[in-house]
Amino acid sequence: MTTFKLNTGASIPALGFGTWQDADAQENAVLEALKAGYRHIDTARVYGTEPAVGRAIKKSGIPRDQIFLTTKIWNNKHHPDDVPQALQDSLNDLGLEYVDLLLMHWPVAFKRGDELFPKTQSGGPDVVDTDYLDTYRAMEKLIATGKVKAIGVSNFSKAEMERVLANATVPPAVHQLEGHPWLQQRGFADWHKKNGIHVTHYSPFGNQNEIYSREGTIGRLIEDPVLVEIGKKYGKSAAQVALAWGVSEGHSVLPKSKTPERIRQNLEGDFKLDQEDVKKIRGIDRKLRFNDSSEDFGYDLFKDLDGKK
Numbered sequence: 666m667t668t669f670k671l672n673t674g675a676s677i678p679a680l681g682f683g684t685w686q687d688a689d690a691q692e693n694a695v696l697e698a699l700k701a702g703y704r705h706i707d708t709a710r711v712y713g714t715e716p717a718v719g720r721a722i723k724k725s726g727i728p729r730d731q732i733f734l735t736t737k738i739w740n741n742k743h744h745p746d747d748v749p750q751a752l753q754d755s756l757n758d759l760g761l762e763y764v765d766l767l768l769m770h771w772p773v774a775f776k777r778g779d780e781l782f783p784k785t786q787s788g789g790p791d792v793v794d795t796d797y798l799d800t801y802r803a804m805e806k807l808i809a810t811g812k813v814k815a816i817g818v819s820n821f822s823k824a825e826m827e828r829v830l831a832n833a834t835v836p837p838a839v840h841q842l843e844g845h846p847w848l849q850q851r852g853f854a855d856w857h858k859k860n861g862i863h864v865t866h867y868s869p870f871g872n873q874n875e876i877y878s879r880e881g882t883i884g885r886l887i888e889d890p891v892l893v894e895i896g897k898k899y900g901k902s903a904a905q906v907a908l909a910w911g912v913s914e915g916h917s918v919l920p921k922s923k924t925p926e927r928i929r930q931n932l933e934g935d936f937k938l939d940q941e942d943v944k945k946i947r948g949i950d951r952k953l954r955f956n957d958s959s960e961d962f963g964y965d966l967f968k969d970l971d972g973k974k
């Protein structure tokens with residue numbers, strides 16, 4: 666299995682397993698994934714899947730140090746005083762002593778408390794002005810506790826990334842962002858490479874996630890004729906080609922599935938594409954961003970990035 670090196674010196678498997686949605690199915694799905702050979706699992710406080718992930722890891726019997734586990738701090742726990750307990754709550758639910766990677770899920774902070782989506786009196790998102798830099802600094806301090814091996818961010822704009830990097834004592838090891846052949850963000854990817862920050866793609870199948878059912882008739886990324894055609898050459902599906910493209914760019918990819926057959930098939934998305942095929946895929950970048958919560962979160966996300974509407 667392909668692995669990449671983080672700026673901490675640790676290895677991260679190219680292929681990770683996503684666990685957003687279908688919380689009730691996740692214990693079986695993660696167990697299936699671990700049995701099939703995945704060694705990189707992605708969860709988050711807000712997914713409500715940490716307990717299921719923890720149970721599956723335990724049931725699998727796979728030694729802890731052979732699994733790369735990521736979780737994320739949710740927007741209601743950005744206050745620096747809340748960060749250590751937020752991590753501890755995740756560890757308790759996971760039943761683990763440490764996580765390999767702790768990410769700040771979004772740059773936006775919500776009102777402190779246990780409500781995941783606090784609302785103002787008028788019904789809008791209750792956004793507060795905790796600076797993500799202060800949250801990040803609190804995350805940096807967690808490394809000395811041994812409960813976190815690496816830290817990083819998710820869903821940051823370029824300006825936000827530059828600000829974090831300019832002020833960080835510990836540079837982010839990973840930026841997790843939306844990435845697939847229809848939203849390649851290659852300029853931004855190059856910036857990460859130059860700065861030693863590993864990129865992980867979420868939603869690697871683009872609009873296959875049902876939540877992203879966008880208006881119009883743009884079709885499905887995993888039926889894109891270019892991906893289908895390339896797949897024929899290798900005896901692979903378009904979905905597998907989409908994953909292989911992310912890996913060929915030097916990124917990790919996080920396919921999610923609750924379906925045993927697909928869980929196994931997606932693992933076969935870790936294969937080498939010829940350079941001519943990588944080039945062909947570079948030609949289908951439609952700059953389509955499917956996950957933009959700016960309105961729901963009351964914060965202008967991805968301001969300077971591709972696919973911003």
Ligand SMILES: NC(=O)c1ccc[n+]([C@@H]2O[C@H](COP(=O)([O-])OP(=O)(O)OC[C@H]3O[C@@H](n4cnc5c(N)ncnc54)[C@H](OP(=O)(O)O)[C@@H]3O)[C@@H](O)[C@H]2O)c1
Binds near residue numbers: 708
């Ligand atoms: N940091 C963030 O803000 C953020 C945002 C989004 C996602 N993520 C992470 O990234 C992971 C993946 O992203 P995602 O869940 O949005 O989407 P995804 O993995 O791109 O797509 C998942 C969808 O594709 C289906 N699917 C899986 N394999 C397939 C295959 N081989 N052929 C056809 N359909 C297939 C799944 O169905 P079934 O499950 O029914 O098989 C599911 O409906 C998440 O689970 C989460 O861990 C992070």
